[in-house]
Amino acid sequence: MASTSNPLTLPVLPLDDEVVLPGMVVPLDLNDPDVRAAVEAAQAAARRQEGPGRSPDDEGRWSGDGRAGKPRVLLVPRIDGTYAGIGVLGTVEQVGRLADGDPGALIRARRRIKIGAGTTGPGAALWVEGTQVDDSAPDPLPGQVAELVKEYKALATSWLRKRGAWQVVDRVQQIDEVGALADNSGYSPFLSTEQKVELLETTDPVARLKLAIQWLGEHLAEQDVAESIAKDVQEGVDKQQREFLLRRQLEAVRKELRELNGEQDGEESDDYRARVEAADLPEKVQEAALKEVDKLERSSDQSPEGSWIRTWLDTVLELPWNERTEDAYDIQGAKAVLDAEHAGLDDVKERITEYLAVRKRRTDRGLGVVGGRRGGAVLALVGPPGVGKTSLGESVAHAMGRKFVRVALGGVRDEAEIRGHRRTYVGALPGRIVRAIKEAGSMNPVVLLDEIDKVGSDFRGDPAAALLEVLDPAQNHTFRDHYLEVELDLSDVVFLATANVLEAIPEALLDRMDLVRLDGYTEDEKVVIARDHLLPRQLERSGLNGDEVTVEEDALRKLAGEYTREAGVRNLERAITRVLRKVAAQHELGDRELPFTVGADDLRDLIGRPHHVPESAQDPAERRTAVPGVATGLAVTGAGGDVLFVEASLADPETGAAGLTLTGQLGDVMKESAQIALSFLRSHGAELELPVADLKDRGVHIHFPAGAVPKDGPSAGITMTTALASLLSGRLVRTDVAMTGEVSLTGRVLPIGGVKQKLLAAHRAGVTTVIIPKRNEADLDDVPAEVLQKLDVHPVTDVRQVLELALAPASNGAQVEVPVAA
Numbered sequence: 001m002a003s004t005s006n007p008l009t010l011p012v013l014p015l016d017d018e019v020v021l022p023g024m025v026v027p028l029d030l031n032d033p034d035v036r037a038a039v040e041a042a043q044a045a046a047r048r049q050e051g052p053g054r055s056p057d058d059e060g061r062w063s064g065d066g067r068a069g070k071p072r073v074l075l076v077p078r079i080d081g082t083y084a085g086i087g088v089l090g091t092v093e094q095v096g097r098l099a100d101g102d103p104g105a106l107i108r109a110r111r112r113i114k115i116g117a118g119t120t121g122p123g124a125a126l127w128v129e130g131t132q133v134d135d136s137a138p139d140p141l142p143g144q145v146a147e148l149v150k151e152y153k154a155l156a157t158s159w160l161r162k163r164g165a166w167q168v169v170d171r172v173q174q175i176d177e178v179g180a181l182a183d184n185s186g187y188s189p190f191l192s193t194e195q196k197v198e199l200l201e202t203t204d205p206v207a208r209l210k211l212a213i214q215w216l217g218e219h220l221a222e223q224d225v226a227e228s229i230a231k232d233v234q235e236g237v238d239k240q241q242r243e244f245l246l247r248r249q250l251e252a253v254r255k256e257l258r259e260l261n262g263e264q265d266g267e268e269s270d271d272y273r274a275r276v277e278a279a280d281l282p283e284k285v286q287e288a289a290l291k292e293v294d295k296l297e298r299s300s301d302q303s304p305e306g307s308w309i310r311t312w313l314d315t316v317l318e319l320p321w322n323e324r325t326e327d328a329y330d331i332q333g334a335k336a337v338l339d340a341e342h343a344g345l346d347d348v349k350e351r352i353t354e355y356l357a358v359r360k361r362r363t364d365r366g367l368g369v370v371g372g373r374r375g376g377a378v379l380a381l382v383g384p385p386g387v388g389k390t391s392l393g394e395s396v397a398h399a400m401g402r403k404f405v406r407v408a409l410g411g412v413r414d415e416a417e418i419r420g421h422r423r424t425y426v427g428a429l430p431g432r433i434v435r436a437i438k439e440a441g442s443m444n445p446v447v448l449l450d451e452i453d454k455v456g457s458d459f460r461g462d463p464a465a466a467l468l469e470v471l472d473p474a475q476n477h478t479f480r481d482h483y484l485e486v487e488l489d490l491s492d493v494v495f496l497a498t499a500n501v502l503e504a505i506p507e508a509l510l511d512r513m514d515l516v517r518l519d520g521y522t523e524d525e526k527v528v529i530a531r532d533h534l535l536p537r538q539l540e541r542s543g544l545n546g547d548e549v550t551v552e553e554d555a556l557r558k559l560a561g562e563y564t565r566e567a568g569v570r571n572l573e574r575a576i577t578r579v580l581r582k583v584a585a586q587h588e589l590g591d592r593e594l595p596f597t598v599g600a601d602d603l604r605d606l607i608g609r610p611h612h613v614p615e616s617a618q619d620p621a622e623r624r625t626a627v628p629g630v631a632t633g634l635a636v637t638g639a640g641g642d643v644l645f646v647e648a649s650l651a652d653p654e655t656g657a658a659g660l661t662l663t664g665q666l667g668d669v670m671k672e673s674a675q676i677a678l679s680f681l682r683s684h685g686a687e688l689e690l691p692v693a694d695l696k697d698r699g700v701h702i703h704f705p706a707g708a709v710p711k712d713g714p715s716a717g718i719t720m721t722t723a724l725a726s727l728l729s730g731r732l733v734r735t736d737v738a739m740t741g742e743v744s745l746t747g748r749v750l751p752i753g754g755v756k757q758k759l760l761a762a763h764r765a766g767v768t769t770v771i772i773p774k775r776n777e778a779d780l781d782d783v784p785a786e787v788l789q790k791l792d793v794h795p796v797t798d799v800r801q802v803l804e805l806a807l808a809p810a811s812n813g814a815q816v817e818v819p820v821a822a
């Protein structure tokens with residue numbers, strides 16, 4: 001270590017408003033007279049000392065070889081003409097040309113010198129005496145100082161990295177001396193001259209390092225703030241400009257692509273902006289659409305978002321926003337259309353005509369379509385399949401001169417089916433209502449909500465609630481589809497609904513509806529429908545004409561009665577199709593001469609044997625009711641009225657379980673009804689002369705064979721009682737008798753629903769005697785006269801009357817074998 005005790009005499013090299021700290025190497029311009037004087041004086045002094053006189057070398061050591069060191073100067077900052085109190089010993093490393101070609105000297109700054117008194121020396125330089133400053137730090141470093149070293153290195157590294165000065169990072173990392181480390185900030189461009197002077201004059205190395213850390217830290221913080229501000233500003237300013245530029249580029253790229261693909265410039269397919277502007281959309285819709293166009297233009301051609309937006313825009317553009325058909329109908333004309341397209345159904349047509357008349361009056365008078373009246377907004381056609389509900393809906397549209405669309409609701413469980421998926425949903429679509437309007441191509445079509453009784457609800461929401469909104473005149477002028485997101489005015493749409501089963505229509509919807517029932521057709525009606533509508537249509541479809549093939553009424557009657565058994569005419573129409581196809585095929589093969597008239601007897605040859613021979617026409621031994629314990633009931637199922645056979649048997653006393661077993665997919669109400677039948681017989685069996693003892697200790701099994709499972713209801717009560725009574729008494733149930741009615745514990749016969757449908761079914765099945773509850777007598781008014789004529793209807797009040805009518809007399813008193821369940 002150098003000691004401070006050796007005064008040095010050195011030429012002063014003044015640095016105007018500049019500071020050089022130990023460790024730095026600086027080039028100085030020799031054109032500067034002060035610099036030249038100092039360097040030349042130092043060189044002269046060095047030469048002189050090459051003699052025998054010795055002085056310490058540059059490192060402060062006395063060199064043993066007698067050679068003096070490099071020329072030495074004292075670098076002293078001169079701030080505003082005033083010299084600093086401390087200078088730095090510098091050695092002249094090299095004299096030559098600087099980068100700019102001027103003569104210069106390369107000087108290495110070595111250590112601090114405290115400046116003492118002035119003195120004289122050779123040359124024009126100012127000479128002073130100085131003493132070395134001891135600025136060594138304790139070794140080893142106290143922990144605290146070591147931390148400072150680390151901190152400085154970390155700060156310096158981060159700053160240097162920011163500036164990309166990677167090489168310097170290593171050098172700084174390698175400086176271990178505290179004072180030298182602090183002096184390294186002499187290179188920092190952000191320090192002011194004053195700050196550098198302060199560093200120079202702070203001789204305590206630790207204090208110096210602290211200063212360096214403080215300033216470097218401050219600078220870094222400042223820089224961070226400045227950077228983020230600059231970034232923000234830059235981003236703000238640039239965004240618009242960038243967007244503009246990018247759009248321009250995008251446009252150019254798109255254009256090139258179009259040209260590559262041989263499309264015309266500005267082809268309609270992609271120019272959504274122009275299309276939206278040209279499409280006469282309602283203001284709000286256009287606004288929304290243009291917003292999407294903006295988004296589209298910003299998104300890339302290939303991005304999924306772009307394709308979603310295009311799909312959405314297509315949907316919006318395809319909707320018939322301003323299309324509406326002119327209602328051109330008078331009630332007479334409407335009625336004529338209905339009559340022409342459907343045979344029979346007089347009451348139904350009357351209801352529809354009334355509905356149209358009210359609607360027309362209200363619109364003509366400029367009153368809203370339905371005004372404040374709740375319910376009645378929607379005409380609901382309720383009845384079994386194939387009775388013409390859908391085709392009536394279509395006729396209504398014809399009659400009004402409106403477009404017609406059918407919306408199939410069967411199996412819809414998801415609210416989104418009605419109201420659309422939100423657009424964020426992958427593969428989102430508008431709901432069925434919007435799709436229907438699109439399909440109709442007008443804003444005021446007739447929309448038939450088909451099978452409204454078959455909408456269900458589950459975790460995906462309640463479609464019925466959405467439908468309610470669609471049907472509500474107070475809400476539907478601003479219907480919002482989740483996908484479309486713009487309002488749609490549905491107030492001018494005529495909604496009709498169809499349902500098979502009234503009970504299955506959600507309550508809230510039912511409340512909005514005007515019900516029109518279609519219960520099914522009689523055989524005569526079916527013949528007329530077949531003759532006037534189904535046959536001509538199917539002839540045309542088979543490529544035949546009426547001159548070539550005629551079908552006799554007898555044949556149509558047989559097709560309706562024996563080849564099909566249904567409330568409606570759907571299967572009848574199919575049967576007719578089969579007959580015609582067969583004839584056409586035979587003709588093509590040369591096996592059939594035309595014209596040809598199909599008679600009842602030709603049917604078997606053409607389409608095989610009938611499947612629905614009435615029970616009474618069967619061989620007696622083949623009849624369902626050929627054994628005791630089977631009774632014929634009447635029920636209403638989803639397919640209209642039907643006959644069903646209830647079977648009862650007693651369980652084996654040894655193995656069978658006691659109690660009541662019911663099979664055949666029955667609901668709770670039906671089970672209770674069976675329980676009541678059983679209880680009634682247990683308590684009244686004796687008085688009816690039935691061996692009811694068996695009922696006490698043997699299990700009873702009641703079965704409803706598959707095929708005609710009625711909807712849950714109590715109307716099979718008297719049928720079950722009759723089957724059980726037949727079983728116990730061994731008396732057969734009369735084949736020609738069918739029945740319907742609820743039974744009470746005391747044996748009273750209680751009223752039921754669906755009389756008309758049930759009687760039509762009984763008639764179809766060839767039953768001749770029907771037992772109904774007395775209290776349903778009034779319902780007979782609805783039953784077509786031709787059916788009543790052919791049926792012997794017995795309204796009863798007590799189950800004893802039922803048994804009297806239904807059970808055949810005991811066959812010559814012989815013991816009848818009671819069937820036993822397996």
Ligand SMILES: Nc1ncnc2c1ncn2[C@@H]1O[C@H](COP(=O)(O)OP(=O)(O)OP(=O)(O)O)[C@@H](O)[C@H]1O
Pocket residue numbers: 341342343344345383384385386387388389390391392450498499500529533534568569570573
């Ligand atoms: N009274 C009628 N006059 C003329 N054609 C009829 C009549 N009733 C039904 N039809 C015809 O029978 C066919 C079946 O009718 P449609 O499809 O309308 O029945 P639906 O009651 O709507 O059945 P679903 O409930 O299964 O939809 C249609 O072709 C229809 O034209």
